[in-house]
Amino acid sequence: MPKQGRSLETRSRILEAAARVFAAHGYGKGTTNRIAEEAGISVGSLYQYFPNKDAILVELSRAHIHDGEALIAARFADTDLPADLEGRVRVFVEAAVANHIDMPRLHAVLFEQAPWSPELVAELRAFEDRTITAAESLLAADPSVRVTDLRVAATFVVGTIEALTHRFIVSEPARLAVPAFVEEMVAMVSRYLTGGA
Amino acid sequence: MPKQGRSLETRSRILEAAARVFAAHGYGKGTTNRIAEEAGISVGSLYQYFPNKDAILVELSRAHIHDGEALIAARFADTDLPADLEGRVRVFVEAAVANHIDMPRLHAVLFEQAPWSPELVAELRAFEDRTITAAESLLAADPSVRVTDLRVAATFVVGTIEALTHRFIVSEPARLAVPAFVEEMVAMVSRYLTGGA
DNA sequence: GTCTATACTGGGATAGAC
DNA sequence: GTCTATCCCAGTATAGAC
Secondary structure, X not given: OOOOOHXXXXXXXXXXXXXXXXXXXXXXXXXXXXXXXXXXXXXXXXXXXXXXXXXXXXXXHHHXXXXXXHHHHHHHHOOOOXXXXXXXXXHHHHHHHHHHHOOHHHHHHHHHOXXXXXXXXXXXXXXXXXXXXXXXXXXXXXXXXXXXXXXXXXXXXXXXXXXXXXXXHHOOXXXXXHXXXXXXXXXXXXXXXXOXX | OOOOXXXXXXXXXXXXXXXXXXXXXXXXXXOHHHHHHHHOOOHHHHHHHOOOHHHXXXXXXXXXXXXXXXXXXXXXHOOOOOOOHHHHHHHHHHHHHHHHHOOHHHXXXXXXXXXXXXXHHHHHHHXXXXXXXXXXXXXXXXXXXXXXXXXXXXXXXXXXXHHHHHHHHXXXXXXXXXXXXXXXXXXXHHHHHOXXX
16 A cells, blocks of 8 residues: 555545545445546556455545544634634534535435444544533533533534534435524524523 | 235235344345345245335335324324423424334434435425424414524424434434433423523 | 246456556 | 456346246
């Protein structure tokens, strides 16, 4: 497996081609031949860069997780993070949307059709756990938050944002427009956290 | 395609076997040979009852949709339906959980791996639309509901209950215990609908 | 009506030439 | 390092015997 220069570039080309092919044809019909063709190389060459089809897919999933983590980390570190709860919730909902809006069909394939190895599941899980813990500390520091169990609330909120982003953004056809979705999400989650009426 | 007596029984046996096989092995590895074996017949016989593998799967999906609709309809028709909003939300959350709790892995396969024909997608969609409309009329009749757009709220609530049930009940391993999940769901949705603090 | 044995196909992966 | 041609297998579906 080459590690530098032109080789890395070819590797990227394959990954980008694979993203387009999986998005267009799904996992099953996203064949290695098609990917190679889309990348402008032959199957034989493709197999010089990846040991098998699944390795390509794993790399795409890993990249998605990594992007998500970077996006969230940037928000947490932001010194301009709004002070009020609703504003903060909005920031994270918008981050979740941003992480899925560009290639929704690819994400659908990655999360709903592709086979996930135990290792990859563990990686996703670890990312979620870090996010939940970070969310928990944000909630703990906010006096307007009124819930009985911070950990449960953080778990529920993080899961809700992710699941509903998939439901309303990734899956087609759209049932709600993006701005409407964000508004309802922010309203629901912040009302939940502040204890309701 | 036989329509009576022992034939129908065999048909049911195949469907039940298929449910177990898909739940255990997923869509791809849930082969027709395995299904036949599990049903105690041969592949040849299986193909006398179903034209192809996907027809079996479609039948399972259709049954799930049908069960869901029956469950919801029963709740709507129930004269003992609680009068207060929170009580009503709880009833429907519990119905959604009940419709997924028995064979979670099968549902995961049905909704995340199996290929859905346009017709089947349309059927699911129609069911959802009927549910949204019914929910909308319930919300309209309730004075404690304070939302700007009833249709949007109904769409959002129905989608939320379904998506989060999948997220927290169907997918493994469980991140929250079932009772905790129901409590948080009821709290979040009813606070959302009553307009929050 | 049910079986066994097999034909057929798609697609992942590799051999070997250049 | 890249190509083409091909191997090979898994799995759907069918033929034909009983």
